Amino acid sequence: MNFLNWLVLVLGAASATNAAGGAIRVVEDMRGLDRAALAADFLSAGAGSSGGGSGHTNNWAVLVCTSRFWFNYRHIANTLSMYRTVKRLGIPDSNIILMLADDVACNPRNHFPATVYNNAGRYLDLYGSNIEVDYRGYEVTVENFIRVLTGRHEEHVPRSKRLLTDDRSNILIFMTGHGGKEFLKFQDAEEIGSHDIADAIAQMFEKKRYNEIFFMIDTCQAASLYKQIYSPNVLAAASSLTGQSSYSHHHDMEIGTAVIDRWTYSNLETLEKLERQDKNTLANLFKTYDSSVILSDPGIRTDLFPRGIENALVTDFFGGVQTTELTLEMYKTSEKQKVLPADVKVEFDGRLSSAQKDTLLEKPRYKLKVVLPQTYLINVPFVLCFGLLLTGVVVAGSV
Incomplete structure (x- = not known):
């Protein structure tokens, strides 16, 4: 990872930290997500719901x-x-x-x-x-x-x-x-x-x-x-x-x-x-x-x-075909794919109130992969100062 990518990642993490009032670490691996398989599962489920057996x-x-x-x-x-x-x-x-x-x-x-x-x-x-x-x-x-x-x-x-x-x-x-x-x-x-x-x-x-x-x-x-x-x-x-x-x-x-x-x-x-x-x-x-x-x-x-x-x-x-059901539950995939685990693991750093935790944990519909080392969750001013300092060192070294 080069410095620019690292800086963008850290800035994004810091912004999320400040906006939420606490450090949130969502651990979820979606690298195995098979989009084609999900689409096929959705279509096969929808086909069976058409009225009158039309397909x-x-x-x-x-x-x-x-x-x-x-x-x-x-x-x-x-x-x-x-x-x-x-x-x-x-x-x-x-x-x-x-x-x-x-x-x-x-x-x-x-x-x-x-x-x-x-x-x-x-x-x-x-x-x-x-x-x-x-x-x-x-x-x-x-x-x-x-x-x-x-x-x-x-x-x-x-x-x-x-x-x-x-x-x-x-x-x-x-x-x-x-x-x-x-x-x-x-x-x-x-x-x-x-x-x-x-x-x-x-x-x-x-x-x-x-x-x-x-x-x-x-x-x-x-x-x-x-x-x-x-x-x-x-x-x-x-x-x-x-x-x-x-x-x-x-x-x-x-x-x-x-x-x-x-x-x-x-x-x-x-x-x-x-x-x-x-x-x-x-x-x-x-x-x-x-x-x-x-x-x-x-x-x-x-x-x-x-x-x-x-x-x-x-x-x-x-009539229109309605194959979508509104639900607060997680989308259940086939047993073979297991591309979306049942739960999202959320860790807090202790600065959130009970109400804020309840809001963040309220039945999430979608799960995203946001893996951030805890040491990256730092304040924006420190990141900017560190970035300027590092830039100065690089420039001085090149001179």
Whole structure:
């Protein structure tokens, strides 16, 4: 150890001594800490805590409104309703890709500027001040949607616009707009076909970009859009079967247009009652669908989803994964690693009061290695004087 390193070490020890009012010597050897092993232990513990036996460790949502123009207000409301739901249930904005083809909140026809509502009573503003739109307006294209799913972005695309998933990710994909048999229109300018969606999901599977996918589509003949999917671990639900139309739920006379679609509204009636720890399954959600209210027959495809809808929780896709428990106890490692001993040995020099000792010994959460010889714990003025004296001796010797 050279003089400079020694001086820094001593100064740090002296500062700690003065701040604490006494000499503290923490003896802990963490040179054997295996960070990779700790991470593996954490992940394996988290994987087992996921609800419904999914085995996923993180949840993501891709929410897409493909329609422009004021009279498609309800499609924006559909998407923002799902956005609010997944955020309320714990999925953070960093794990949500929100694509809105139009900004009806700022449309000059909007009688209530900077707001979007999904009910005629206007009880809840879906737009508010806490919304992060990742793709807006003309950024919402078939190409960008497929790039988001497959991860094949150009270099300049920021991380906030990327779906940074892995093979432990559960993904909710919700799409709404105008469609027909095996196609969905993007802004009345282009279309995405059922084969495009199937091939994009196939690429995701080959690149290990998901654990399970729940694909939801609210449009006319919506079920035709999932019929070509062939990749495993994909569950799909649609607002209408092939040959059927999907319908809006109700109008707001002051807004002047429909504010939500029937199938999305039906889903929200269940989702709004859920909390993060609820054990409602997707089977329970699907049982709430009433064709006489929705005015179409919702479609559900389960043949690619081996886990079964009876074993899949709604929050497996709509909620955030919580694998962290707040505790005052020490983190318990595996018996093989033994990288963190059970206790921290703390020695005092007698100048601390009983209250100060109790505070310092109060259930430490983390243990650090601070090994300082007792002779180093000296006052700062003495260290500075000694350093100046030693510097003078060195200079005199060199002359």
